[in-house]
Amino acid sequence: MITIKTPEEIEKMRATSRLAAETLRMIESHVKPGTTTDTLNDICHQFIVDNGAYPSPLNYRGFPKSICTSVNQQVCHGIPGDRVLRGGDIINVDITTTLDGFHGDTSKTLFVGKPTPKGSKIVRVAKECLDLGIRVLRPGGHIGDIGDVIERHAKKNRCSVVREYCGHGIGRQFHEEPSVLHYGIPGSGAEIRPGMTFTIEPMINLGKAPIKHMPDKWTVVTKDHSLSAQFEHTILITETGYEVLTDLDGEYV
Ligand code: MF3
Ligand code: CO
Ligand code: CO
Numbered sequence: 001m002i003t004i005k006t007p008e009e010i011e012k013m014r015a016t017s018r019l020a021a022e023t024l025r026m027i028e029s030h031v032k033p034g035t036t037t038d039t040l041n042d043i044c045h046q047f048i049v050d051n052g053a054y055p056s057p058l059n060y061r062g063f064p065k066s067i068c069t070s071v072n073q074q075v076c077h078g079i080p081g082d083r084v085l086r087g088g089d090i091i092n093v094d095i096t097t098t099l100d101g102f103h104g105d106t107s108k109t110l111f112v113g114k115p116t117p118k119g120s121k122i123v124r125v126a127k128e129c130l131d132l133g134i135r136v137l138r139p140g141g142h143i144g145d146i147g148d149v150i151e152r153h154a155k156k157n158r159c160s161v162v163r164e165y166c167g168h169g170i171g172r173q174f175h176e177e178p179s180v181l182h183y184g185i186p187g188s189g190a191e192i193r194p195g196m197t198f199t200i201e202p203m204i205n206l207g208k209a210p211i212k213h214m215p216d217k218w219t220v221v222t223k224d225h226s227l228s229a230q231f232e233h234t235i236l237i238t239e240t241g242y243e244v245l246t247d248l249d250g251e252y253v
Helices: 007-028 037-050 117-135 143-156
Strands: 068-071 074-076 090-099 102-111 167-169 176-180 197-200 203-205 211-213 220-222 228-230 233-237 242-244
Touching (some): 007 037, 007 102, 007 233, 037 068, 037 090, 074 203, 074 228, 090 117, 090 228, 102 228, 117 143, 117 197, 117 203, 117 228, 117 233, 143 176, 176 197
Antiparallel strands (some): 068 074, 068 090, 074 220, 090 102, 102 233, 167 176, 167 197, 197 233, 203 228, 233 242
């Protein structure tokens, strides 16, 4: 069942999504060579708790940390640990907060120090894929419209879309219906309606699409060890279009 949020629920979605976005903005300046992913985790955890919220990943299906940190060929769900960031790395930091019973979810792939040409390319294409997926949104459209524009843009750039993980409805539950695939056929899938809240979060690989899991059972990596990047926003569908709830900069207004 796809939940349509009430005006009161929408206010709570705005608040939790804003906090997730503020956490992501806060951690950016800490991403630099020599820092460990555990340090990023601990700073985010403290910030979220200090703001009266809970880091949704912590203990979610047994996940052991408060944020996900996925470096280089890691696609998603990287577990923060003692890994030391190095110049030229790319790192996706994925933040999900629970505030007043509602989840807000956003992520971004950041450069550590000076970007490499390959890092720059995959980060650019992944961000463009998210932006295209957002800009196609309209009430009366279909969820399949999103995957269609994303997949075509990735292919045009000779990159590939990870197929095993998708965006998702979000609200009182971390992951709700609908599944928002990042590939697909225009006009297919559920109709997009005002009051829906969901994420778009394409994982784009510089090489081929297949992925595998690391022995820790969480970290997803590209099978061909190519770089992977991801960006994620939580979005509300409105009567006239959309509102990007995790956009602090007015980038989509
Ligand atoms: N934040 C991720 C998403 O975008 C989910 C992380 S689940 C976790 O859906 F357990 F790995 F934290
Ligand atoms: Co998500
Ligand atoms: Co996320």
